[in-house]
Amino acid sequence: MSGPLYLASRYLRHHWGKTAILVGSITLIVFLPAGLRVLVGQSADALTARADATPLLVGARGSALELALASLYFEGEPPEPTTWAQVDRLGATGLARAIPLHLGFRAREHPIVGTTLAYLDFRGLRVAAGRRMAVLGECLLGAAAARDLGLGPGDSLVSSPETVFDLAGVYPLKMQVVGVLAPAHTPDDRAVFVDMKTAWILQGLGHGHQDLTAPGASRAVLAREGDRVTANASLVQYNEITPENAGSFHFHGDLSGYPISAVVAVPPDEKSRALLRGRFEAPDETQQVLRPRQVIDELLATVFAVQSYVVAAIATVAAGTLATAGLVFLLSARLRRREIDTMVKIGAARSFVAGVLAAEVIVVLLLGAALAAGLTGLASRFGADAIRTFLVS
């Protein structure tokens, strides 16, 4: 190690408190804009990749942003419900494959996504253990959901109650876990997938109960008039679907009127996409069709605008911090006047002394920059998970 560098390092080590504060300040002013840029860039890539992979979304007229966010990332409030008739309508056009989504229910903090097998194929979700859901009451866990819940095939999972104090409301359903998906590194990892019909049972639209014509159900019968039976509240309704009671589960009315949250429409080509969008442009149309990429781009434009304000603020703070650091070095040099004079008296050249002082500044700057680079690297690797954990908790 050369003389000036050796003396500078000894000085910085001796005054470790001052050195730590200076290095810390430099680290922060370098890391904040760099880390923010990395996080925003990385997250924006992830958001747009998901949006790009979803050609069109169809849902009830209302907030396009809510529809896109709920359907793509299973976050936020579920959009205004539409009906299964839209799935049939899209299918009938022959212009797109229609994949329904039913959102809004949760199992602990994980979203329960009601859909069809087509969704798993469309997203390329592969079963890592067990199998796909096959009958009512079965569920398939995303990789992160399985890890967080500590569940696997053969275990059971209870949906979170939606109406704790509503005695006539929707009760939790005990679901059988039949499979776990391989990690996809998308919001699908956090989801609990069920069949649409299981989702409707969660919503209380399908149910299983005692056979009202069976002798054992007589206590639940209020009135029997010809082929008409009226039951009271003691009628046993099942909150778990088992092979024994599965046959009693049923749905009433026309399924085309049953609620869904959105439909992912997958047209085979650009022409079909354009034609399909045209079908939803009538003035009296009750549904909206949107390109998720367009919605997410608008959202990201807002994010980048906010980011530029934040970066400008950080730059101002950085300028102030650098000025303060410069002042610290100047004052430090003045306070060290006797030390510098001693160095000159024992034969050190002025340039040597200047070298020592410059080495101190350079070492502090380099240490701060190196630490900022390390933190930025960590942010790119773990930052999103850390923020996600913070927000969830």
Add this chain to the structure above:
Amino acid sequence: MRRALLAAALLAFGCGAADEPAAPAADAGDGRLLVYTVNEPLAYFARRIGGDAVDVRFPAPPDVDPALWSPPPETVAAYQEADVILRNGAGYAAWIARATLPADALVDTSAGFADRLLPVEGAVTHQHGPAGEHSHAGTAFTTWLDPTLAVQQARAVAEAIAAQQPERASELAANLAALEADLLELDARLAKAALVLAGRPLLFSHPVYQYLQHRYGLNARSLHWEPDETPDTKAWRELEAVLAEHPARLLLWEAEPLPEARTRLEKLGLRSVVFDPGSRRPATGDWLSVMQANVERLESALLRER
């Protein structure tokens, strides 16, 4: 501001995504079209029309009525792998409504004649909770017992296979034509038998012959007798009451009745004739041979009646 906060939260949630992988190709197995069905008639139609290029599977055990069968989840998972799943429709195989099956593969073979489906009488309407009044009423589902409806179902099967194998269109059309000819021959023979019956009363052991009755205008009533069970005293009393109003000489059974039942029926002047609906996999022969045997038994019983 709310929009920005929401965006920031979502940016965090959206992190870590990789490129979306492509959807996996359908499991073609040995390269043949994989077709699953819910009963034997549809399996037979698919085999006749599709030939060797189609792998037809009907996994219900032969000792179980496929209409009431509920496959275990593992079997449903096997159905999920099919390229085509042939449903009978008309409420047949209620398990389908409780199963997760690929909508793209499902084909309702009776959808083309929904207006000709026959309602089941005597359904119970009930009411409980806020959902209001509802009924579990259904439709009669042994549609293929009307050969003209069977022809329409066969056409739906052909269309479903042709959609997957368009290059075989002419071969499939020829196979369908041959099958239609066989079905229409059955129809002609049954129509002739109905002419011989000439409106005379007839009994069915079970209410599964609605489409046969409707197609040929049969003057028939249904009992609720099982061929493998000995009718109890109440059942015999009810039969006598029915015969007093509806003096039938023939009773059509889904399967061979117990010998003691057959003998006692003969003492009442009722001849037992097996008319197997053919919904299960036959021990020998195929569905068409089962139906032809039905017609032969009916023809021979009518000859004896003369």
